[in-house]
Amino acid sequence: MDLDARSLERVPNSGSAEYARPAAHKRSGKWIPKDPWAKAAVIWATVQLLIIVLLEAIVLKKHADNNDQLKLALGQDKNAIANASALTIYHALFMVAQVFQWVLAADAVHTYSMIEMVSTTLFNCALFAYAGMQYKQAKDIADGISRSPNFEATTGLLNAHPASTMEIIIVCAMGFFVVGWIVLSQRLYRVFGWSIFKELGADISVRNRLKLYHIYLMLLKLDVFFFIGFDVQYLILVILSGNSGGSPNEKWIHGFGAIPFTLVLLVIAYMAVRRESKILMTATLLGLSGGIGYLISKLVDVLRKGDQPKYSGSKNSLTFFEAITLGMCVATFIFALLTFRNFGKGLKEQLSKSRRGDLEMDNMQRGRQGRQKDTPRYTLE
Template sequence: MATPLHNDLETKPGVHRQQSFVDFLSKSRNSIYLVVLSIFEALVVIALEAIIFKKFYYSRFSKEKLGLGIPVYLMIFIFSQAFQVFLGWDAVRNQNTIQIIAFTLFNLCCFTYAMVQFRQMDRALKEPILNNIPVAASLKHFIRQILIANAVVIAICEVIYIYLAARLYQEFGWRIYKKIGADPEIRNMYRWYQIFVMILKLDIFFFLGYSIQYLVLVLQLGDMEYPLTIIALPVTCLVLVSAVYAVRHESKNLMILFFIGLVAGIAYFVFKLARIYDPGEEANYRYFKEFLTFFGKQ
């Protein structure tokens, strides 16, 4: 069964003759600029992170299996950039004003994380047995230079994103107004729907980020949690996607299943966080505790 919002959209003149995405882009330069800039930023940032990884991989730190937190930090950043490109493209495709704002804030979080990386890298490279070895100081200096370039690129892109977001907010707002009209109730329903879908997308990002880190960096193939975590990946994503279907079609049964899934998810992450801070597991989470905690709490 369709939602009242869906029915109202269908009855508005011209709504059933929506423009194709390509036609829309041809009339919205700001949308093109935002998508292209997000791709450019991702390529540059991923390239810089790859340079750091290559330098680290062929250094004595890697050979001595020290500074193991560095691959974690790089992987998170690369994953976040790929997700940000999707976020921007999807926001433009759906003309979603809420997601445009979330996209800008997400990039701001990436900039904050780029600044935090300075402290993270310094701490990860502070290995007592290598303190007096020249390669340690040389590697730290090289990584610091790359991190500065990384932060500058993201900061410049953020300023441009803020300008584009302001323009697109007005542009999309007018297009949405023409689609759903001036009815305050319908507009409010549509706004909450956009917020709900945006939260679900972020949930998928944080869950995948957490699970990938946990699988690659903590678990071993013989661990009992390894297959369970792999099974949880598609199941959780399916639950989150089903929530969108349930809202669009007013399916009470699916929403009940979604809430049951949320409760199970909370229990799952409480268990994982308890394991992370278990004194007996300290050695397994030495380099990854902060990041797993951050992703697990989202």
């Protein structure tokens, strides 16, 4: 049987005569691993998901109740209502982000990927900053509404920002979880040991190509959240808000152009590297170039015209989110180009061989376990 070199590295399997590859050289096979630090990472991500989503749901409920009262009292002030309603998008996006961080953490542990674990930590740092941005955005909107003439007499409200305390708690909680992710990343570095780079032996050039390959795939995973998140925010908060003042066709161009284009581009980008297709990767680079130009134009527009009604209630959040999305797009373009240069240098064949070796080894181990289970056991009496 033609197994790759990694299968020759054998270690005793639970004291038996059987041998298996070191756990760090293969997928864990389970979403909850046996290693205590890896298990702690999954538990930490789950606890964060439950706590933050619960707190954010409370904020969303308080905000929705407050909006209902504002709509009754400030029915003529459409701009103020639009600003307050914009916060609902931030809350929903923040809850989706918590689910996304759990998926990243679970997949990092499942694949023993230190790249993905570091990305999970950085993603949570971004969520921490976004939580602070969310509080600042809500405070600015509430202050603007509170300054309107006869606010208290008109609305019957003493405070236009009743969820402020809960939002501060979320910011503090996210800071606490970020510290935990930093500690877990340091501990898991010893567990994973950058094992993903050891898949193809000791050849430095092959390892470097493999490193670029995995970083590129990791960027594509993050792009799914940031690209779609920006498209949805811009569509709802700017184009469909009624304050855009732009062309009537803009919502059709963005809604039926930018979002479908983003989804198709990400699929093509993934297929290009898996198949080492020069045509698909060229299309990916062209698409990313267009995306970079589009994001730059929108970012300049927000910075130059941030005080106009079209960006009311969304300037700070859009600027923050758009800057990160632009950075992700540029990084994806760079690593796509670097990966493109490695096409035809044997990485695809090596990865196929690696996957076949994993499958054969798993089949061998299952066969051994089955034979051990079916073998009758005799005892001397």
